[in-house]
C-alpha cells in the first residue's frame with residue numbers, strides 16, 4: 001500500500017462503478033445493525049432519494065456482552081442485498097468477524113445475481129486478527145474497509161493493512177474511528193480525525209472517518225448541531241475520502257448503538273454539510 005510512497009502507483013480503485021481514491025468522497029450512511037426489513041427499506045429508499053449509492057449495514061455484530069444482540073448474520077443477507085439492489089445502492093459496507101462470512105456473503109450475492117456489491121469491513125477489535133486479515137486479503141472479489149485498532153499504534157494498524165495487501169488485495173480503505181482514552185470524555189472515544197492527512201501522506205489508501213463510533217452519542221453542541229456532525233466536518237475538512245455514519249428511522253428501537261444514530265430527517269442537512277466541507281478541502 002505504499003507505506004513509503006517510493007513509487008508512483010495509482011492510489012485507490014473502482015468497485016461496482018464507485019470510485020474510491022484519495023481525491024474524492026463517498027458517504028456510507030446506514031444502519032449500525034440490520035434489524036427489520038421495514039427499517040432497511042426506509043433507509044435504502046431515503047438514501048436513493050438523496051442521490052446516495054452506498055450504505056453501511058451490520059449483519060455480524062461483534063459485541064462486548066455475549067448476551068447482547070449479535071446481528072441477524074446470514075439470515076438477513078438476502079433481503080438486505082435485494083433491498084439495496086432495488087434502490088440502486090452499489091456498495092454495502094458490512095463487517096465480518098469470521099472468514100466463513102466471506103463465503104456466506106459471496107454465495108448470497110451470486111444467488112441473487114449480484115444486485116449490489118459489498119465492501120468487507122474489519123472492525124477495530126479485529127485489526128490485529130491476522131488470520132482473518134490474511135483470509136480477507138486472499139480474496140480479490142471484495143474491497144476492504146479496515147478500521148484502525150482502538151488501542152494500538154497507528155503504525156501497527158497500517159501494518160494490518162499490509163497484511164491484506166501482502167496476501168493480494170490492495171483495494172483497502174483505512175478508517176479512523178477514534179481511540180480508547182479516558183481523556184475522551186464525554187465522547188466514547190478520542191476523535192482522531194487529525195490523522196486523516198497523516199495516513200494520506202504515509203500511504204496510498206483512501207481514508208474514511210467514522211464519526212458515529214468515535215463520538216458515540218447524538219448529543220448536541222450549544223449551537224444545536226450534533227457532535228457527530230461536528231466531528232464529520234473536521235474529518236472532511238481534513239481530507240477524508242469516505243464517511244461511515246449511523247442513521248436510524250427509529251433510534252429508540254435500534255438493537256445496537258441507537259443513542260448515536262442520527263435521525264432520518266437530519267440526513268439532508270448532514271449531506272449538505274459534507275458537501276460544503278468537501279468544497280473547503
Ligand code: PEP
Pocket residue numbers: 032058062095122123124125147177210213
Ligand atoms: C461498526 O462500525 O459497526 C463498529 C462496530 O465499529 P468499530 O469496529 O469501529 O467499533
